[in-house]
Amino acid sequence: MTGLTARIRTTEGWPVPNAVLIVTDMSGRQIARAVSDETGAVDTEPLPPGVHTAVLTAVGCQPVARTVQISSAGTGLLGENALAPEAGAVALPPAxxxxxxxxxxxxxxxxxxxxxxxxxxxxxxxxxxxxxxxxxxxxxxxxxxxxxxxxxxxxxxxxxxxxxxxxxxxxxxxxxxxxxxxxxxxxxxxxxxxxxxxxxxxxxxxxxxxxxxxxxxxxxxxxxxxxxxxxxxxxxxxxxxxxxxxxxxxxxxxxxxxxxxxxxxxxxxxxxx
The missing domain is CATH 2.40.128.110 (Lipid/polyisoprenoid-binding, YceI-like)
Structure with a gap:
């Protein structure tokens, strides 16, 4: 059974593998950590019900923080999340x-x-x-x-x-x-x-x-x-x-x-x- 689920992509729409999803409770204590797969999908184990903070990070990208609501069943949905390149990153050459x-x-x-x-x-x-x-x-x-x-x-x-x-x-x-x-x-x-x-x-x-x-x-x-x-x-x-x-x-x-x-x-x- 999964807990919080999300999908991570670049601002151009490409999946971001090996991105890290960290969930903390309102006191700042980490309660979950998971890594995205090749499609950019990531999910945690079931989480304690209530309001938590989810932080998405990936190498070369600016981190994103979201407030999430976890249901009484321990599940939640973060949906699609776009990570922008780090500030000052050099544009990549055309394909x-x-x-x-x-x-x-x-x-x-x-x-x-x-x-x-x-x-x-x-x-x-x-x-x-x-x-x-x-x-x-x-x-x-x-x-x-x-x-x-x-x-x-x-x-x-x-x-x-x-x-x-x-x-x-x-x-x-x-x-x-x-x-x-x-x-x-x-x-x-x-x-x-x-x-x-x-x-x-x-x-x-x-x-x-x-x-x-x-x-x-x-x-x-x-x-x-x-x-x-x-x-x-x-x-x-x-x-x-x-x-x-x-x-x-x-x-x-x-x-x-x-x-x-x-x-x-x-x-x-x-x-x-």
């Missing part, structure tokens, strides 16, 4: 295909060196797209990086990184990432779970994504910007180079920080410039 612009995007991998410093490598050849959906959390994405395009600024080191000790680019020429959704974590932040294929190994990873906004460019197009980052473990991708320079100190650290600054152009393909 549809968006193509990565490699000339205005960067992929940087950072590894520890000798346990005391960091080495940064840039991958210069990148392609892919986002298919932005409504609701935004259903957005899917694909990116492909040419492994041989790694560049640390030192040719001898770059050739070593391309060798069988590391990326083995002759056998595994591309690094790919695919995703079919996002989880909002803040007003302009999301987690993008997906699968990364690197060095012949496919592993689940999660990108922490920050949205920068969208707007017109000087060439008649519309662009959107995102920053994403994650930490990878070399051993997860069978990159097990273990040269040791002194007791307990590896030449190259076992974790790699990956940072992506991605600029996308609205449409199926990049415009001619």
């Amino acid at each position: 549809g295909p968006w193509t990565i612009d490699p000339m205005h995007s960067t992929v940087i991998a950072t590894a520890r060196h000798l346990g005391i410093a960091s080495i940064k490598a840039r991958f210069s050849e990148l392609s892919g797209r986002l298919d932005i959906a409504e609701p935004f959390d259903l957005t899917s994405g694909y990116a492909e990086i040419e492994a041989a395009s790694i560049d640390t600024g030192i040719p001898m080191r770059d050739n070593h990184l391309r060798s069988s000790d590391f990326l083995e680019v002759d056998s595994y020429p591309t690094i790919t990432f695919t995703s079919s959704g996002l989880r909002r974590t803040g007003g302009g932040t999301w987690v993008m779970p997906g699968e990364l294929t690197l060095h012949g190994q496919c592993r689940p990873v999660e990108l922490d994504v920050t949205y920068g906004g969208f707007g017109a460019d000087p060439w008649g197009g519309v662009r959107a910007a995102f920053h994403a980052e994650t930490v990878l473990h070399r051993n997860d991708f069978a990159i097990d180079y273990h040269a040791v320079v002194r007791a307990g100190v590896a030449a190259v650290g076992t974790t790699i920080k990956l940072e992506l600054d991605i600029e996308l152009v609205q449409g199926e393909q990049l415009p001619a410039m």
Whole structure:
């Protein structure tokens, strides 16, 4: 048997999953807490009869408080409730295909060196797209990086990184990432779970994504910007180079920080410039 029921949506009418409904009595004591499902529906256990306060919250949205009347049977109806974006939230890009612009995007991998410093490598050849959906959390994405395009600024080191000790680019020429959704974590932040294929190994990873906004460019197009980052473990991708320079100190650290600054152009393909 249910108590208080409600349905939660955005101001555009899309359901809000994982929204939280908290019910307090008139003294402020919490008497119920429930989380909405994928359709935005939420219900509590039966509640004490009387007048209570219901508070609806969701990540990236302004909270809403309502006074509710609970019947003698312990039930109540809150109905449809629209949650507005947080104040100052950046407008999301329009739905549809968006193509990565490699000339205005960067992929940087950072590894520890000798346990005391960091080495940064840039991958210069990148392609892919986002298919932005409504609701935004259903957005899917694909990116492909040419492994041989790694560049640390030192040719001898770059050739070593391309060798069988590391990326083995002759056998595994591309690094790919695919995703079919996002989880909002803040007003302009999301987690993008997906699968990364690197060095012949496919592993689940999660990108922490920050949205920068969208707007017109000087060439008649519309662009959107995102920053994403994650930490990878070399051993997860069978990159097990273990040269040791002194007791307990590896030449190259076992974790790699990956940072992506991605600029996308609205449409199926990049415009001619």
